[in-house]
Amino acid sequence: MKINEVSKITGLPISTLRFYERKNLIPDMFVRRDENNYRIYSDEIVDFLDDVKSLLSVGFSIEEISLLVNQQLDLSYEAKKKMVERKIEEMDEFQKRISKSKKFLQAVLDGKVDFQTKC
Amino acid sequence: MKINEVSKITGLPISTLRFYERKNLIPDMFVRRDENNYRIYSDEIVDFLDDVKSLLSVGFSIEEISLLVNQQLDLSYEAKKKMVERKIEEMDEFQKRISKSKKFLQAVLDGKVDFQTKC
DNA sequence: TATTGCTATAAACCTAGGTTTATAGTTCAT
DNA sequence: ATGAACTATAAACCTAGGTTTATAGCAATA
Numbered sequence: 356m357k358i359n360e361v362s363k364i365t366g367l368p369i370s371t372l373r374f375y376e377r378k379n380l381i382p383d384m385f386v387r388r389d390e391n392n393y394r395i396y397s398d399e400i401v402d403f404l405d406d407v408k409s410l411l412s413v414g415f416s417i418e419e420i421s422l423l424v425n426q427q428l429d430l431s432y433e434a435k436k437k438m439v440e441r442k443i444e445e446m447d448e449f450q451k452r453i454s455k456s457k458k459f460l461q462a463v464l465d466g467k468v469d470f471q472t473k474c
Numbered sequence: 475m476k477i478n479e480v481s482k483i484t485g486l487p488i489s490t491l492r493f494y495e496r497k498n499l500i501p502d503m504f505v506r507r508d509e510n511n512y513r514i515y516s517d518e519i520v521d522f523l524d525d526v527k528s529l530l531s532v533g534f535s536i537e538e539i540s541l542l543v544n545q546q547l548d549l550s551y552e553a554k555k556k557m558v559e560r561k562i563e564e565m566d567e568f569q570k571r572i573s574k575s576k577k578f579l580q581a582v583l584d585g586k587v588d589f590q591t592k593c
Numbered sequence: 594t595a596t597t598g599c600t601a602t603a604a605a606c607c608t609a610g611g612t613t614t615a616t617a618g619t620t621c622a623t
Numbered sequence: 624a625t626g627a628a629c630t631a632t633a634a635a636c637c638t639a640g641g642t643t644t645a646t647a648g649c650a651a652t653a
Contacts, residue, residue, distance in 0.1 A: 382589035470501035
């Protein structure tokens with residue numbers, strides 16, 4: 356697949372795909388170059404980018420994801436394990452904050468919170 | 475309370491508290507000025523900022539929160555309701571993406587995903 | 594009363610995550 | 624074989640969410 360097709364399937368702008376690559380977010384196995392230097396992507400890139408989108412949307416940074424998936428950077432298994440475990444804890448915290456936020460929003464909606472009254 | 479105390483209790487830097495105010499994120503009821511133009515905060519600001527922190531951390535923008543809590547901006551009840559309902563849906567999506575991300579992370583950790591193999 | 598500490602504002606600066614622009618080579622359809 | 628569409632890179636630009644800096648007034652304590 357060429358970049359335009361990946362862009363259309365994933366919904367990510369072409370500029371973003373190139374940007375992610377510059378940031379070392381795309382492991383080599385997903386992309387090679389043809390004789391004209393055009394990027395040729397393997398089909399698996401689609402699922403990969405889908406996971407990347409999820410991770411980014413829940414607050415991972417590009418650098419963090421890159422550290423986990425990039426061989427070149429060569430993070431040790433123990434380091435990755437620690438990182439993933441910490442991150443999974445963070446995500447549990449996250450779930451709690453979401454529940455809290457939902458309560459707050461519901462209270463605002465129900466008028467149970469008053470931001471009008473002067474103190 | 476003066477700004478330094480609020481900062482210490484909430485963990486938010488003084489510069490951030492002033493920044494939030496500039497962004498209309500702090501309803502008037504939580505802050506007034508003394509004779510020297512120093513900010514005097516009511517005790518309730520602490521819980522409020524705690525909710526703000528949660529909302530920000532799960533992806534709300536300052537402007538969105540501001541729209542919900544600020545009287546001056548005077549968003550209609552119906553508009554707020556729609557916004558909150560949409561946001562609660564988004565947060566449900568969010569929970570799903572978190573579950574998905576946890577699975578991905580676990581797979582990376584378990585070596586069930588291979589980013590090494592050349593295609 | 595002077596030095597240290599807290600407060601204020603405005604404006605410049607910073608970072609992450611992209612997007613846009615400028616320039617140039619490639620390819621496909623007519 | 625030529626114009627429209629696609630690809631490439633580098634560099635400038637943009638936005639959100641802050642932080643830092645410069646400058647100045649007020650306060651608390653030796």
